Structure formats: structure tokens, C-alpha cells
Amino acid sequence: MTQGDFGVRAIRADAATGTHFRYFDFVMAAFVTVLLLSNVIGAGKVAELGGVTFGAGILFFPLGYVIGDVLTEVYGYARARRCIWAGFVALLFMALMSWVVVSLPPAAGWLGQDAYETVFGQVPRIVFASIIAFWAGEFVNSFVMARMKIWTKGKALWSRTIGSTIVGQGVDSLIFYPLAFLGVWETRQVLIVMATNWAMKVAWEAVLTPVTYAVVGSLKRREGVDVFDTGTNFTPFRTRV
Template sequence: MKSYRYLDLITALFVVVLIASNIASTKVVLLGPFTFDGGTLLFPLAYIFGDVLTEVYGYKKSRRVIWTGFFLLLLSTLTFGLVNALPAPSDEFSQKSAEAFSTILGLVPRIVLASLVAYFVGEFVNSYILARLKVATNGRWLALRTIGSTLAGQGLDTALFLLIAFYGVWDNSLLWTVFVSNYIFKVGIEVLFTPLTYTVVSFLKRAEQEDYYDRNTNFNPFSVR
């Protein structure tokens, strides 16, 4: 099996971005005309890492990283839930700390489910489309492939998360406002970072001596072969 110098580093960065953005998503923020959860500031980087992984290493390696992120995200949320469920000492400082922890990191089952489902669907759709487009274009037009896959992946990710987490909790007008803001911002970040994506992809292809084409790949996300 071929070894890679930077695959582990990219996997670690991907997972850190994923978990940090999910923690930050507990706060809704305003940035100019946009209204979105705080995780949106960082989460688009997860899709950029996903693009880089699939473009350089192929869908199979990307699938493994996506599953790694999924299980580590699940582990982190279960850990937060366990800590939140355990009692705190009765002194004032400990009680206030426990209340603050519960407010920020206490598990809300709908949000956990929404985050996991949206991540799973969005990342695999993004990776699948990018891999298929790379073969169809014979490796040309990287910007078209990264932006096109992000349009689909981020659209599904954002829609599924908001519908599962907040449908019936927020009114429909707020849901729509947050969806539009999130989607425009996430895709905008992808477009803005396209030159950097080109640079990173070019560097990795040279350093790793790899430029994988998924011509005979099994695209089943549950495949372990």
C-alpha cells in the first residue's frame, strides 16, 4: 500500500474543523446582511479539505476520512452528553460552570442527529460529484469541479441540518433566511478560496506523486473494501 506524507495531516485538520464548527454552531450570529450559526464561519473549510482529498487521493481515501470524521464527531458529542449528565459539586462556581457547559455543549438530540445526517450526506455527495466530474473532464477545470460539487453538497448539508434540527422550532421565514445566508456564505467561501485550493492541490500532487482518477471505483459509501 502506497504511503503518503500529508494524508494524516489533512485528515487531522479536517476532523478539527468539523468538531470545532459543530461546537461553534450553538450560537446564531449576524455578519452584515447574513444570519447564520457560528459554525458556518469555519465549516466551509471541511468541504475544501474534502475537495482536496478527493482530487488528489481519490474517492476511496476520501471515504475513509469522511467516516473517520463521522465517528470522531459522534464520539465528541457523546462525551459532551456524558459530562453534561454527570452531577457537579454543590459550590456556586461549579454549579455556574455546569450551567454554562450545559448551555453551550449540552446535547440536543435533534441537533446531534441533524449534524450527523447532514454531514454524512453532504460530504459523500460532494466527494462523489467531484470524483465523477474529474473523470468526465479528464482532470480539467478544477474550479468548475470544486464549486459544482460544493453547490450540491453544501445545499443538501444546509437544508438537511436546518430541517431536522429546527423545523417546527423556528418559523419558516427564519429557516429560509438562515438557509439562504448559510448557503451563499458557504459557496462564497469556496469560490474565494479557489486560488488557494489550486495551490494546495498542485503542491500535494507533486509532493505525493499522486493524481487519482476514480475510473473503476466502488462509490458505495458503506463499502469497506
Template sequence: MKSGQTAAAAPEARTSRAVFARVSTPYYPVLMSLFVGIMLISNIAATKGVGLFGGWLVTDGAFFLFPLSYVIGDVISEVYGFKAMRRTILTGFGILLLASLAFTATIELPPLDDYENQEALESVVGAVPQLVAASLAGYLVGEFLNSYVLVKMKARTGERRLWARLIGSTVVGEFFDTLVFCSIAAPVIGATSFGSYVSYVVAGFVWKTAVEIIVMPGTYAVVRYLKRAEPSYAEELQRNPAPQA
């Protein structure tokens, strides 16, 4: 065996000091954590059906939080690319699946004789597995389309027209996400009539797209900061200059 192969196979033999791997920058892990956390919290909050304006507008308890997952997804896709976003989506998939299995196992565990919240627990987190299935189906389709459209648009426009990429990718991703999710989740939250289902889909799509537009100045600021803060982005930009207008 060559000496180089020996060193690579047993790096601990080269030094008696404690050695640790280095995290190049903290930004991507933080964004991934926020994305996964929002997805997990949203799946629990979405178990409650919500009727706003006297029940005229049908939505769920995650309506105010879930849209931020697309904002973070846009930032990751714009700065780190499709592969990084795919890794984030699959990580979220695994965490949501683990949560579903954990809730199911918790419900099935025998309760103490004096435990009085079994029915309440089942009524809340017992619905989560179906909502997780709805969320996973919706966000796998929606987030992948959102990231794919954004990256493809960026390949054509370079660093220009970020606003168009943010809106265009969100319209495509949110539409399919909302359609798939609501089709599966509507019976769980109580939207059983055709009218309430249509309201659920339309309200979800319009609201999520509106949030993207409302917070766009903040998205611009975060994207600009990360592009300056990530050393590898500046290096890639120098090697591949943005096309001139």
C-alpha cells in the same frame, strides 16, 4: 506450516532491533486531522445562533469555519480519490459521535457542591447532541455527494477543468448539506419562524458556495503541490495520462 507463513505470523522473531511502520507521506493524515478538527469545532460553535446586519441574516457561530471542511474535502477527493474521502468522512463521524457521548456523560456526572457552571455547561454543550445529529446527517449526505460528483466529473475530464469540478461538486454537496443540517438545527439556534429558517438555509448555502469560489486559488495551489509531492500520484499519471484537449 510454511516458513513464509511463520515469518508473517511472527515478524518479531526475525530481528532483535526495534522496528516501526513507515508513514509514506504526512499529507493525507494532516488533511484528515484538519477536516475532523474543523467538524468538531464547528459543531460546538454552531450552538450559538447569530443574527448579522441587525438580525436580517440568520446563521450560526460556525459560519466562518465550517466551509473550509468542503475545501479540504475537495482536495482529498481530487488527489486521493473517493475511498480516501470516505475514510475521512467515517472517521469524522466516529469522532463527532464520541464527542456527543462525552458531552452527555459530562453533563450527567454529579457536580461538586461549589461548582456553579452546571447550567451554563448544559445550555452550551447540552445542545450539541442535536446539532451533532444535524451535522452528521447533513455532512454524510453533503460530503459524500460532494466527493462523488467531483470524482465522477474527474473521470470524464481527467486533469482538466479543476475549477468546474470544485464548483460543481460544491453546489451539489453544500445544497443538500445545508438543507438537511438547517432543517434539524434551526430550532436549536432559535431560528423557529419560517422566514428565519429560509434565511438560515439560503444564507448558509450562498455563503459556503462563495467561500469555495473565493479560496479557489489557494485550493489550486494546494492541489498542485500535493500532486507533485505524492510519489504515487505521478506514477498513476504516467500509467494513465490525462486526455488531451
């Protein structure tokens, strides 16, 4: 099998079944951490820079897609799929925990309830839209990334990181904004915000391309393999590697 941009041994994904990778667990932990923190810390604040208003989480949420690209590129679709399911379950638990904690009656004299409700008491519709959009967008991103790697024979990593983000973030935005805000905001505003945020996320991915190259190259050299998803079962409905 051909070698890609980084000159390490190329293998089929099924040949890596049962292989223990030294850094996979750390990358998965980073993926879930960025996902949760961008939704908890970033989602609650609306910021403005240079006259542009945006949700603060957009600065860090795309890092989840970058790490998702790294997972698929280095470890293959099956292991990326496992991480996406881990993130999905973590988001569900976060939503449940937030609802329980906010709903608990505050103790007499405790003055933090309003702050908790502001930060963690998100509208259920928005939470549902966010979780569904993440699930669909990440799987599309990973699928496109894996298929493009085969088409490009492992060359031109930039083309598949940006290409997969264009499609994956497009699916994410097309699901999230209508589900979360259609009927609450004017349709025109939903479309404008959807297009603006999609463009910002794709641009952010492009800006981070040198970082992606550095991380991918380092991990491939340290792991000693370059996984190609030839013959991979791309169903999202499994977690087995």
C-alpha cells in the same frame, strides 16, 4: 491516462491501492479537527455582521468541505470516504461525550455548569440533524468531485470544487435545517436561513479557490501522482481503500 492541471503522473485509483502517501494522514487529521472544532466552538454562538445574523461556525465549517475536496482530488474517493467515516464516528463520540459530561452532577462549589450546558448541551434533535447532514453532504460532495474530475479530464479544478460544493452543501442544508428546525421555527424562516447559509457556504468555497489550488498543487507534486477514480466503487458503505 491524461494529466490534469498540475502536470504530474495520472493513475487510476485502483492502481494506488496499498500505496503509502506521505501527507495523507495529516490531511485527514486536519479534516477531522476542523469538523469537530467548527461544531463545538462555532455551533454555540450566534453572531451578527453588517446586520446579517449567522451561526459563527459557518466561518470555519466550510473549510471541512475544502479539505474534503482536497482529499478527493489528490487521493481519490476511497481515501476521502475513509476520512468521512472517521469524521462521522468522531462526531458521534463528541455528541456522546458532551451528553455524559453535561449530565454529570456538578461538584459543590463548582460554578461552571450553566456555561457547560449553554455551550455543550445542544438539543439532541440538532445534533442528530447535524451528523446526518454532514454524512450525506460530504459523500455527495466527494462523489460529484470525483466524477467531474473524470468528465473534465483533470482540468478546470475550480469547476469541480465549486460544483461539488453547490450540490454537497445543498444536500447538507436540505437535510439539516428541516430536521433541526421545522416545527420549531416558522417554515418561511427555515427556508430563508437554509438558502442564506447555503449561499454563504458556496461563496466561501469560491473565495477559497486560490487556496485550494495552492494546496492541491503542492500535495500532488509532493506525492507525485494524480489519482483518477476510473472504475471506483462509489458505495459509501465501506472503509477499505
